[in-house]
Amino acid sequence: MAEMISLEEARDLVLSRVEALDVETVGLLEAVGRVAAADLKSDIDVSPFAHSAMDGFAVHAAELEAASPKQPVELDVIAEVAAGETYDGPIAAGQCVRIMTGAPLPDAADAVVKYEIVDVVSGDGKPGSRVAFTAATKLRSNIREAGEEAKAGETVVSRGEVLGSAGAGFLAGCGIVEVPVHRRPRVGIISIGSELVDPTDLPTPGKIRNSNSYALAACAQAAGAIPEILPIVADDEDALAAVVAQAVKDYDFVVTSGGASNGDFDFIKPVVERLGELLITTVNMRPGKAQTFGVVEGTPVFGLPGNPAAAYCGFEMIIRPALRKMQGYSSFVRPSVMAKLAADTKKSDKRRLFLRSTLRKEADGTYVVEPAKNQSSGLFGVIQRSNCMAVLPEGEGGRTKGDLVECVLLDVAEETVI
Numbered sequence: 001m002a003e004m005i006s007l008e009e010a011r012d013l014v015l016s017r018v019e020a021l022d023v024e025t026v027g028l029l030e031a032v033g034r035v036a037a038a039d040l041k042s043d044i045d046v047s048p049f050a051h052s053a054m055d056g057f058a059v060h061a062a063e064l065e066a067a068s069p070k071q072p073v074e075l076d077v078i079a080e081v082a083a084g085e086t087y088d089g090p091i092a093a094g095q096c097v098r099i100m101t102g103a104p105l106p107d108a109a110d111a112v113v114k115y116e117i118v119d120v121v122s123g124d125g126k127p128g129s130r131v132a133f134t135a136a137t138k139l140r141s142n143i144r145e146a147g148e149e150a151k152a153g154e155t156v157v158s159r160g161e162v163l164g165s166a167g168a169g170f171l172a173g174c175g176i177v178e179v180p181v182h183r184r185p186r187v188g189i190i191s192i193g194s195e196l197v198d199p200t201d202l203p204t205p206g207k208i209r210n211s212n213s214y215a216l217a218a219c220a221q222a223a224g225a226i227p228e229i230l231p232i233v234a235d236d237e238d239a240l241a242a243v244v245a246q247a248v249k250d251y252d253f254v255v256t257s258g259g260a261s262n263g264d265f266d267f268i269k270p271v272v273e274r275l276g277e278l279l280i281t282t283v284n285m286r287p288g289k290a291q292t293f294g295v296v297e298g299t300p301v302f303g304l305p306g307n308p309a310a311a312y313c314g315f316e317m318i319i320r321p322a323l324r325k326m327q328g329y330s331s332f333v334r335p336s337v338m339a340k341l342a343a344d345t346k347k348s349d350k351r352r353l354f355l356r357s358t359l360r361k362e363a364d365g366t367y368v369v370e371p372a373k374n375q376s377s378g379l380f381g382v383i384q385r386s387n388c389m390a391v392l393p394e395g396e397g398g399r400t401k402g403d404l405v406e407c408v409l410l411d412v413a414e415e416t417v418i
């Protein structure tokens, strides 16, 4: 079993122990934000027919070749075609058809001239009128061709693609209203600690409310998983072993918090070792050194530290990537930007420091980052009021105001290119 490992090693190890879950088919709207688990093919050409991109007149481009303001070409309007209709008749020399946006281009025409640049010589521009063209037009101008967006049988969304809002419209046009996706992992969340009471209770002396379960369930939900908060477990090795043994049967991933260090009442490590394979005990990060990971009967079990900020960091940096892989995502690292420190950081540490910080963009486009004054690992409120983690690499000294540091954006999807 490994000693202290780097965050990257921990992430890779946990990722190596999970696979994309089985596939379920969901409605188009439910698939938005999720990963397509198969190539999706259009059943028809999109659009199914060439159509006009403008309100105007469908013409033979060749007839207007010599048109100019001095020598306009006049044509008779012989018919009108609106969106949803068709015009199948001929268009003889000297004739044109009035056409609306979205209406199919008559087979007999090969260009559309927009209404605004055509002069009405007689009538109101509708059938029976005569209109004048003062310029030539390009062949197939103002026409959206059949199959421009997709060809029948063509893959329009590939396996592994994350479906966006526009993608939902794209698929709808291709006749795809159900999408195969990897199902969401069910995550059992267990807070360990004899001091914990439910948030609905008023803590008696020595007790505190269980806040971790709620933050971790929210993190799981934000990662696309389905969290379930299980009852608090006291600092009792056998009780914890019984709960974990059951949870690995009921869930795809089990997350605990608390009892992860080497104190007299810290039992997650011995329990994972007793029930399965213990793979990680410590990760080179602050907050959150005591990160436990193992596999029990094929189910990943991750023991986060009890300190709120440490639990949060462990979840965001190590568990979230695994939950995403289980849903078929292939990007696992949150985007980051380089920002100038707004103040000196005295911190110098052998461990990689994640400073809860606020990032802002200056008028000149540069980023400035301000680490929160209180970096205690016991606080959730500081993270609530932060928008990034400034990263100070392990083993390096403190930084001074103006130094560039990497800032991991906490609310930006991994796919985003910044």
Ligand code: AMP
Residues within 6 Å of the ligand: 191, 192, 193, 195, 196, 208, 209, 210, 211, 212, 213, 257, 258, 259, 260, 261, 263, 305, 306, 307, 308
């Ligand atoms: P532990 O990892 O069990 O040593 O806990 C470290 C600190 O985090 C202690 O101050 C605990 O009281 C606190 N803590 C542990 N679990 C929770 C929880 N579920 N919610 C809030 N604080 C917790």
Ligand code: MG
Residues within 6 Å of the ligand: 192, 193, 194, 235, 258, 259, 265, 306
């Ligand atoms: Mg404890």
